[in-house]
Amino acid sequence: MRQRGFAAARVVTCDPSREGPLGTVQDGAVVFEGATLVFVGPRVQAPPDVPLVELGDRVVTPGLVDAHTHACWVGSRHEEYAARLAGADYRAVARGGGGILSTHRAVATASVDDLADSLTSRLRRMATLGVTTAEVKSGYGLEADHEKKQLRAIAIAAGRRGVPAVVATFLALHALPPAAGDRAAYVVHVARELVPEVARERLARFVDAYVDEGAFTTAEARAVGEAALAAGLGVRLHVGQFTDVQGAELAAALGAASADHLEHVSPAAIEALARAGTSAVLLPVASFTLGGAAPPVAALRRAGVRLVVASDANPGTAPTESLPLALALAVRSYGLSPDEALLGATIRAAEALGLTDRGALRAGARADLAVWDLPHEHAIVQPWGLAKTHLVLAGGEDIG
């Protein structure tokens, strides 16, 4: 197969084996064959017979990895946003049948093709923003048939051309479905029947649960998390968005791949996350939209917890598809350095999804990269409000 490549003023590898916080190579080159990178390094060391497309002063980075999205949805939540701006509380709106339940109604009445088409459009727009891998959760179906319909829609969209690679997560406990008579019976049904079915049908790689006051308890999430591990699936948990109900402790105890949100988390839980190797997935767009607090980033950093930044793309609390917007807010509102934010959307995000073949530019990795119409990688985290990519490749194919 023919080798192709690029040369640019700055090749930001995010490869920890290279020097500097982002392993940046000045006057660098990347060469790939098919879906795989075969050379990353100084241009003068590139294989001499490979034609290099000249990118001039542009910056090349690994393709971005969005490790937390709810991108498979239909409908609109604009009325609820207006109500919240007028003073209504998010959780009061949810108790009144808005919030997650409002998107549940839209998803329950949509066909699998409608859901797949809506997700495909969203994934294509994400690609233009530099994203080459996106995690996508179910969680709006709530009832077994609709959850599986949502997961099938995710698989259909993932199989289409021109979209980022997709990692599917079964968000098993998001809200109690309106028709569920008995709460305890619902959790048992999800843990004992639905999780093993999803694993058997290979509809998801991870299982997630929303652990918070007014959502699900740690005991309920533990039942579902243990079922996931027994079925060979990984665990990620929404914890501490509104209240610390010790969801982070549960994430650490289960050896979860990630604990997400973490606006409210204790010092002891931070230590537990560090010991367990559980990544912290920070979601600053949701804090912005809800006017909420920032997570204790300095304490997480000090403890050595790996920091990931994700979009949280969803119709209610993070109505965006833009991981670069999340990076801008992570720097501005959460106090991450530009380097931390970029690592959190590349190699750290890939690690949090259990993917070792991407997130860094190095020989042998997937040819996932973004070329930015920007003079320096630190400009990526400025709040542009529009796509600043020149080119986006996923597995060596142009998707952006």
Ligand SMILES: [Zn+2]
């Ligand atoms: Zn979420």
